[in-house]
Amino acid sequence: MNVNNKISLFRSYYETDPWASLSILDFASNVIVCDYKAEIAELRKAEDKETRDKIKAQLPAVTVSGVFRERNNKGLLRHSGFICVDFDEKQNSHIKDWAEARDIIGELAEVLFCALSVSARGCFAIIPVALPDQHVAHFKALQKIFADIGFICDPTSDVSRLRGISSDPDATW
Numbered sequence: 507m508n509v510n511n512k513i514s515l516f517r518s519y520y521e522t523d524p525w526a527s528l529s530i531l532d533f534a535s536n537v538i539v540c541d542y543k544a545e546i547a548e549l550r551k552a553e554d555k556e557t558r559d560k561i562k563a564q565l566p567a568v569t570v571s572g573v574f575r576e577r578n579n580k581g582l583l584r585h586s587g588f589i590c591v592d593f594d595e596k597q598n599s600h601i602k603d604w605a606e607a608r609d610i611i612g613e614l615a616e617v618l619f620c621a622l623s624v625s626a627r628g629c630f631a632i633i634p635v636a637l638p639d640q641h642v643a644h645f646k647a648l649q650k651i652f653a654d655i656g657f658i659c660d661p662t663s664d665v666s667r668l669r670g671i672s673s674d675p676d677a678t679w
Contacts, residue, residue: 507618507634509534511586514574519563519668522577530588530632533568533669534619540673542566547673550626562624567668570632571641579666585638588618590669591648592660594628600656604629605676611657612678616648621677624670641665 509531514524540546542565549561570590574581593607601607604622608629612620619632635644645663652659 514569537621567670570669571665597658621674624672
């Protein structure tokens, strides 16, 4: 596992061509000391999903699983050696305290980093993988591991999946 491995950075959710690359370490560090606190605070206060989605779509995002020529599965240039798994309120209506869920997930030996999602109505975990060419198989194994302890992953396993910036000074390393 190399936290200096690069990933693609996109200016917004609408972009399909990467703006730059940065390391997993830089991305995680920015979640902790976030440059977008004001925008995220506004998003978290919004009552309706449409407003939250509009703000979210304008924030920067990354492809945790690698560096891309363009954002689609065929555009992968180099896998980072990491997968990002999302946990949302939609699949986990039994979870009432997402900070507590983040802490539980973040304590697992498999997890490098865990933080609240941009809406704070879910969380995400960044996990190193042994065989990057087996991305989907790793994802399916992680789904089972998390389901066995009561956390249902968002089912999207695409290598090109976006992970938006978030703000969580209490994220777990």
